Amino acid sequence: MAEYFSQFMPFMVTGVKTTIILFVITLVLSLPLGLPIALGERSRFKPLSWICKFYVWVFRGTPLMLQLFFFYFFFPFTLDITIPALPTACITFVLNYAAYFAEIYRGGINGIDRGQYEAAYVLGLSRGQTMKDIILPQTMKTILPPVVNEAITLVKDTALASSIGVIELMKATQSAVNRETDISIFFWAAAIYLIMCSVLTLAAGRIEKYFMRYDAKEEY
Amino acid sequence: MSQTILKMTDIVKDFGDLRVVKGVSLTVSKGETIAIIGPSGSGKSTLLRCINGLNKVTSGVIELNGETGMVFQHFNLFPHMTCLENITYAPIKVKGEDKEEARKKAMKLLEMVGLETKADVYPAHISGGQKQRVAIARALAMNPDLMLFDEPTSALDPEITGEVLNVMKKLAEEHTTMIVVTHEMGFAKEVADRVIFMNDGEIVEEGSPEDIFENPRSERLKAFLKSIIRS
Ligand SMILES: Nc1ncnc2c1ncn2[C@@H]1O[C@H](COP(=O)(O)OP(=O)(O)OP(=O)(O)O)[C@@H](O)[C@H]1O
Numbered sequence: 001m002a003e004y005f006s007q008f009m010p011f012m013v014t015g016v017k018t019t020i021i022l023f024v025i026t027l028v029l030s031l032p033l034g035l036p037i038a039l040g041e042r043s044r045f046k047p048l049s050w051i052c053k054f055y056v057w058v059f060r061g062t063p064l065m066l067q068l069f070f071f072y073f074f075f076p077f078t079l080d081i082t083i084p085a086l087p088t089a090c091i092t093f094v095l096n097y098a099a100y101f102a103e104i105y106r107g108g109i110n111g112i113d114r115g116q117y118e119a120a121y122v123l124g125l126s127r128g129q130t131m132k133d134i135i136l137p138q139t140m141k142t143i144l145p146p147v148v149n150e151a152i153t154l155v156k157d158t159a160l161a162s163s164i165g166v167i168e169l170m171k172a173t174q175s176a177v178n179r180e181t182d183i184s185i186f187f188w189a190a191a192i193y194l195i196m197c198s199v200l201t202l203a204a205g206r207i208e209k210y211f212m213r214y215d216a217k218e219e220y
Numbered sequence: 221m222s223q224t225i226l227k228m229t230d231i232v233k234d235f236g237d238l239r240v241v242k243g244v245s246l247t248v249s250k251g252e253t254i255a256i257i258g259p260s261g262s263g264k265s266t267l268l269r270c271i272n273g274l275n276k277v278t279s280g281v282i283e284l285n286g287e288t289g290m291v292f293q294h295f296n297l298f299p300h301m302t303c304l305e306n307i308t309y310a311p312i313k314v315k316g317e318d319k320e321e322a323r324k325k326a327m328k329l330l331e332m333v334g335l336e337t338k339a340d341v342y343p344a345h346i347s348g349g350q351k352q353r354v355a356i357a358r359a360l361a362m363n364p365d366l367m368l369f370d371e372p373t374s375a376l377d378p379e380i381t382g383e384v385l386n387v388m389k390k391l392a393e394e395h396t397t398m399i400v401v402t403h404e405m406g407f408a409k410e411v412a413d414r415v416i417f418m419n420d421g422e423i424v425e426e427g428s429p430e431d432i433f434e435n436p437r438s439e440r441l442k443a444f445l446k447s448i449i450r451s
């Protein structure tokens with residue numbers, strides 16, 4: 001048994017690490033980046049709104065794999081710089097996921113009643129204060145479920161990075177299976193993906209509870 | 221003659237092709253309580269919302285000496301803040317008031333509206349009448365010179381309108397300057413210094429409650445009062 005693991009585990013662990021790095025970097029950067037894009041889309045300054053809408057349209061409307069290949073060649077071809085595969089994947093994933101998060105945020109903001117803006121206005125709040133302290137906090141509980149959904153999709157989407165040569169969990173698994181001629185390794189990979197998604201779901205449940213605190217309680 | 225808080229001259233408001241307010245002039249003195257009555261769609265809310273800029277006037281002049289506060293039909297409390305936070309947020313963030321001072325003042329206001337026990341409760345957990353009383357306290361916390369009420373009891377069950385009207389009555393007795401758009405004729409009759417009847421974007425008649433309710437002159441006011449009694 002120990003021998004069985006030692007054959008492929010080190011390789012898999014490296015793959016998992018890379019997957020987690022790609023996942024965390026993407027999430028940590030694209031979550032905040034989605035917000036200015038969402039606000040830009042809603043801007044009264046039309047050119048800004050057009051640019052942001054165009055951005056979302058392109059990144060949501062084309063395959064992530066195409067975007068990966070594009071950036072993979074873009075840097076060396078146009079800027080004459082070589083960027084390793086993993087950073088290229090991170091950049092692409094961040095830009096792609098920011099577009100999805102922007103759409104979620106925009107939907108959340110649009111769902112807030114106009115009366116909230118009016119109440120803020122008559123109390124003399126600035127537009128910035130209104131957005132930051134009144135509107136955005138209220139969107140949290142509606143955007144959380146779709147955001148978690150995207151995060152779970154992201155866990156699995158990281159596998160796409162293998163297409164430009166990032167040796168993440170999927171690529172590592174594939175190589176291990178090839179070398180060991182043992183397809184049971186696929187189950188170990190599946191288990192690792194499942195654990196990552198489950199951890200996410202559990203964490204999301206906690207966060208959700210926090211944002212539900214001000215809702216009317218169900219009768220017990 | 222007491223100080224003029226608001227002077228509106230020839231106010232016109234169009235929504236696209238629709239003229240909703242058709243040249244209204246109105247002067248409000250400090251301490252006055254004014255009730256605006258009139259059929260649905262006559263432009264009462266629009267006129268009120270022109271005063272604080274929620275609607276931009278198409279033409280006309282608004283001279284406002286001081287600041288306004290507003291109470292909405294649907295309360296519009298901030299659901300993610302406790303009742304106390306709803307009241308203290310703007311004084312702290314907009315006026316830069318000291319947090320502790322703001323809290324003390326808010327507690328006094330909550331007491332005034334009879335809700336001191338609800339300070340740390342979220343709006344979702346209190347009744348409509350209580351929400352509206354918190355909303356009144358929230359508006360008062362900014363020390364407005366003129367309070368605007370847009371049908372503050374219309375969204376409430378009839379049996380709990382009284383608790384809100386009583387608070388407003390108390391404010392009127394303390395000479396808070398207020399303009400109240402209302403369907404509560406009892407309130408207008410009892411509390412208002414001056415009643416304004418609007419119809420189809422115009423002020424058709426204005427005067428003391430006796431003038432309006434006992435001696436209506438125009439046919440339109442007579443018809444309106446009759447329709448109110450019937451309903
Ligand atoms: N934002 C808007 N855009 C277009 N039309 C509007 C808008 N707000 C109000 N109106 C129209 O203006 C007219 C007057 O509306 P307003 O709300 O001022 O009447 P009201 O006297 O307050 O009526 P109610 O007693 O029903 O509240 C109505 O015909 C209404 O449909």
Ligand SMILES: [Mg+2]
Nearest residue numbers: 264265266371
């Ligand atoms: Mg109205």
